[in-house]
Amino acid sequence: xxxxxxxxxxxxxxxxxxxxxxxxxxxxxxxxxxxxxxxxxxxxxxxxxxxxxxxxxxxxxxxxxxxxxxxxxxxxxxxxxxxxxxxxxxxxxxxxxxxxxxxxxxxxxxxxxxxx
Amino acid sequence: xxxxxxxxxxxxxxxxxxxxxxxxxxxxxxxxxxxxxxxxxxxxxxxxxxxxxxxxxxxxxxxxxxxxxxxxxxxxxxxxxxxxxxxxxxxxxxxxxxxxxxxxxxxxxxxx
Numbered sequence: 001x002x003x004x005x006x007x008x009x010x011x012x013x014x015x016x017x018x019x020x021x022x023x024x025x026x027x028x029x030x031x032x033x034x035x036x037x038x039x040x041x042x043x044x045x046x047x048x049x050x051x052x053x054x055x056x057x058x059x060x061x062x063x064x065x066x067x068x069x070x071x072x073x074x075x076x077x078x079x080x081x082x083x084x085x086x087x088x089x090x091x092x093x094x095x096x097x098x099x100x101x102x103x104x105x106x107x108x109x110x111x112x113x114x115x116x
Numbered sequence: 117x118x119x120x121x122x123x124x125x126x127x128x129x130x131x132x133x134x135x136x137x138x139x140x141x142x143x144x145x146x147x148x149x150x151x152x153x154x155x156x157x158x159x160x161x162x163x164x165x166x167x168x169x170x171x172x173x174x175x176x177x178x179x180x181x182x183x184x185x186x187x188x189x190x191x192x193x194x195x196x197x198x199x200x201x202x203x204x205x206x207x208x209x210x211x212x213x214x215x216x217x218x219x220x221x222x223x224x225x226x227x228x
Binding site for chain 2: 006032034041042043044046049051059090092097098099101104105107108109110112
């Protein structure tokens with residue numbers, strides 16, 4: 001069966017510090033991978049998606065970046081965190097597109113990031 | 117602009133009672149609509165999916181309906197249990213696209 005691991009679960013970082021959140025998927029090959037941010041009272045916001053190794057598409061201009069060094073590994077990074085980067089970050093995968101009938105998004109359990 | 121509006125924002129019900137959540141959307145071209153359940157501090161999990169040709173879908177005590185003409189969907193929870201306390205998110209997808217439109221969710225609190 002497929003599983004998705006996301007860590008850490010919580011993180012408190014000072015403004016200006018770097019960030020690295022990691023997500024790995026098991027049990028499936030060549031998944032589409034996604035990073036979302038969830039703010040209180042708002043819908044999930046797509047930050048990045050990837051259809052293959054090294055292929056990253058950015059949806060929102062910001063000081064975050066993503067990388068996919070391996071087929072089932074997706075990393076969210078920042079060189080210098082801002083206060084506005086605080087939020088709940090969710091990694092997800094789908095095979096194939098999430099608009100397909102039998103292809104829901106499978107989410108990790110998220111990382112609660114607080115920038116102080 | 118593709119949008120998904122959910123109501124109410126939150127609700128409190130007593131254990132054993134029923135409730136209905138609403139979702140209105142303006143998404144085109146429509147592919148399908150899913151309801152997700154998100155427990156506090158966890159990632160969302162898919163409950164149901166419906167295309168334009170399906171007007172009802174059940175998953176245990178959860179029943180979703182879809183009216184593609186009026187672009188409305190509802191999620192009905194029957195005989196609520198404490199474990200139903202969660203946020204319920206309506207998600208609409210565009211045909212052949214990776215992007216999804218998310219509602220802000222309805223937070224349901226079930227009290228004993």
